[in-house]
Amino acid sequence: DTEVTQTPKHLVMGMTNKKSLKCEQHMGHRAMYWYKQKAKKPPELMFVYSYEKLSINESVPSRFSPECPNSSLLNLHLHALQPEDSALYLCASSQPTGELFFGEGSRLTVL
Amino acid sequence: GESVGLHLPTLSVQEGDNSIINCAYSNSASDYFIWYKQESGKGPQFIIDIRSNMDKRQGQRVTVLLNKTVKHLSLQIAATQPGDSAVYFCAETGNRDDKIIFGKGTRLHILP
Numbered sequence: 523d524t525e526v527t528q529t530p531k532h533l534v535m536g537m538t539n540k541k542s543l544k545c546e547q548h549m550g551h552r553a554m555y556w557y558k559q560k561a562k563k564p565p566e567l568m569f570v571y572s573y574e575k576l577s578i579n580e581s582v583p584s585r586f587s588p589e590c591p592n593s594s595l596l597n598l599h600l601h602a603l604q605p606e607d608s609a610l611y612l613c614a615s616s617q618p619t620g621e622l623f624f625g626e627g628s629r630l631t632v633l
Numbered sequence: 634g635e636s637v638g639l640h641l642p643t644l645s646v647q648e649g650d651n652s653i654i655n656c657a658y659s660n661s662a663s664d665y666f667i668w669y670k671q672e673s674g675k676g677p678q679f680i681i682d683i684r685s686n687m688d689k690r691q692g693q694r695v696t697v698l699l700n701k702t703v704k705h706l707s708l709q710i711a712a713t714q715p716g717d718s719a720v721y722f723c724a725e726t727g728n729r730d731d732k733i734i735f736g737k738g739t740r741l742h743i744l745p
Contacts, residue, residue: 526676553731564722564735565677578732612676621667622724622733624676 528613528625536633537603543628545596545613553577554596555622556588557612565612571596603632645742652710654739656723659704663727668697668708669735670719677722680708710741718743 526547535541545554553572557565570578571590585607587599596613608631614622646652658666664685669677683690683697683706690697696709706723720740726733 555731555733562738564738567732567734570731572731614676616731616733618731621679621682622669622677624669624678626674626676 526613526615526623526625528611528628530628531626532629532631534631534633535600535603537605539603540599540601542600543598543611543613543630545598545625546594547615547623548594549615549623550593551615551617551623552593553616553618554590555612555614555616556586556596556598557614559610559612559627569598600630603630605632608632642737643740643742645744646713647744648715649712652708652713652717652741654708654710654721654723654741656706656708656736657704658706658723658725658736660725660727661701661704663725665726666697666699666706667724667726667733668695668706669722669724670717671722671738672719680721713741713743715743715745717741 529544555570556568558568559565567580568582569588574590574593585602589597610627610629612624612627614624616622667682668680670680671677681692681695681697683699688699694711698707710717720738722738723736724733
């Protein structure tokens with residue numbers, strides 16, 4: 523299994539809603555990532571988990587809250603988002619200093 | 634500071650010709666470089682990588698060249714096909730901190 527699975531594929535939420543994005547990989551990778559990608563822009567790193575511990579937070583606003591329940595799962599909890607947070611949210615996993623394997627992304631629209 | 638960029642936002646190539654996509658980086662501490670392909674509506678897909686102790690690496694129809702002297706990376710695609718239409722990103726990481734940073738991207742457009 524060489525896949526990173528993200529759910530949901532599409533999400534529409536209001537600014538007062540609480541929702542979560544989910545990511546799963548079964549490749550035994552020890553690092554998992556959240557990236558945010560706006561249209562016609564490169565992916566921007568948000569968070570990195572290494573061995574289930576948060577190792578990098580790229581100064582992301584607290585309305586985004588990551589969680590790594592176990593080595594195969596990564597969540598991104600969303601609360602009180604703004605319309606400018608609308609983007610494609612990409613999850614990835616990797617072995618140490620190795621290539622990233624990306625999921626297909628969750629396209630988020632904040633109304 | 635750390636930055637990874639690309640010289641051209643769009644590259645148009647005749648089908649069957651070779652494509653060359655360029656990338657400049659500024660962090661001399663970077664030691665691992667990756668090229669990704671992203672098709673519309675999909676996540677980035679790994680193409681090829683190279684470590685700083687190499688200056689060339691070849692894959693199937695693709696070659697990556699690394700010039701550490703001028704901090705330049707390029708991706709060569711041989712015999713470009715319609716399926717190669719996508720946005721191509723270079724990415725870099727260094728200092729062994731799992732921080733993989735993407736460049737701006739180049740859209741490759743294939744002419745019939």
